[in-house]
Amino acid sequence: MTNKSSDYKRVFNHFDEDNNGMISSLELHRRLGMICGEEILIEDVEFVVESVQSDGELRFDDFYRLVESEEEDEKIEDLRKAFRMYEMDGSDCITPMSLNRMLSRLGESRSVDECVGMIRQFDLNGDGVLNFDEFKAMML
Template identity: 35%
Template structure:
């Protein structure tokens, strides 16, 4: 997968959320660019679904995390399924199988319901930031 720089990242985000502001996209980019190299590679993009642990973030960062969560929660039911992950990654040019996406969900699914809810998403994002 190609690496996302500011402009390309903004284009991809606007596919999923046309009403998002440039400032919100910038904040989301900062959250996802874990290594701070100014680009989001496939590992950084996918890792937000594969890590666990963490703590609390301030309100502004939580808003950015919610926007990231909403990109995956395509049906708006408040939880991310393996099939939603598969669709998003496919749109981004990733070649993960459905089985890969099931494993991603299982890795972060603390309550065992087969989905990633927003609390689980926040925990993995917080852990992802702390581990880099």
């Protein structure tokens, strides 16, 4: 079991209050409420659990997939923030000029022609700019 898996297993066991090898919506609701320090609607918790497991209880594999998907969502949001920093001019893509400006701000001096070459390496559709999907592929 990897370190990440064993960490998830410890959390899973903490949430599994009755030690039956499954986390019920109620158990998840109570633990999330304690962790978050704010009221979470049981209906929201039930919806999440049922979206992963139709019988209303999470086994370890279900819990692992759920947590992994949440982490993936966070990574994507972080990438969107980074993309917006490079995109700069509202075009919803990274142009050679916007890449040049951002690299200059980061202390890396590159010519616009060098930026064209850098973009070309990851420009999957050949339009001369990077859209978010191309940026994401480059970063992951």
